[in-house]
Amino acid sequence: MSFSRTLVLTILLGLMLQLALPWWSITLAGAIAGAVGTRNLLIAFMAGLLGAALLWGGYAAYLNDLNQGLLAEKMGMLLKGIGANGMLILTAIVGGIYGGLGALLGCWARRLLRPGKV
Numbered sequence: 001m002s003f004s005r006t007l008v009l010t011i012l013l014g015l016m017l018q019l020a021l022p023w024w025s026i027t028l029a030g031a032i033a034g035a036v037g038t039r040n041l042l043i044a045f046m047a048g049l050l051g052a053a054l055l056w057g058g059y060a061a062y063l064n065d066l067n068q069g070l071l072a073e074k075m076g077m078l079l080k081g082i083g084a085n086g087m088l089i090l091t092a093i094v095g096g097i098y099g100g101l102g103a104l105l106g107c108w109a110r111r112l113l114r115p116g117k118v
Contacts, residue, residue: 003047006037010051010099026052026095030102035110037103044107045100052099057092064088 013029021028030048038044064072064084072084082090 002038002040003043006033006044006047006103007051009033009037010048010103011055014052014055014099024098026056027098027102027105030099030104031106031109034103034106036106038107039110041104041107044103048103049096049100052102053092053096055099056095057088060088060091 010030010033013032014026017025017029030052033051034044034048037047060072064087069084072087076083076087079087079090
């Protein structure tokens with residue numbers, strides 16, 4: 001139950017925060033979700049990683065579909081020719097790492113501020 005709660009919270013908060021804040025707001029969304037969602041460090045990290053990867057990867061795929069893959073293909077060529085699909089995967093991985101580390105930070109902050117309630 002706590003995995004799915006942290007996962008959904010990461011996605012929803014990430015959607016809301018990235019409307020008004022820069023790219024790093026996915027870390028803030030993960031931190032809030034990790035602090036509220038679960039007490040287990042591994043579950044927090046994995047849920048934040050998966051939630052942010054789904055959010056960033058899905059949005060990158062949507063934008064890629066809108067411009068017929070032109071931008072992702074050109075960016076992939078700049079990064080040693082990984083192509084459009086490689087750029088989408090790389091975007092999801094980077095977003096996932098930031099979301100997972102944010103959720104881990106939130107879980108650690110919860111443990112620090114409430115040591116008896118872990």
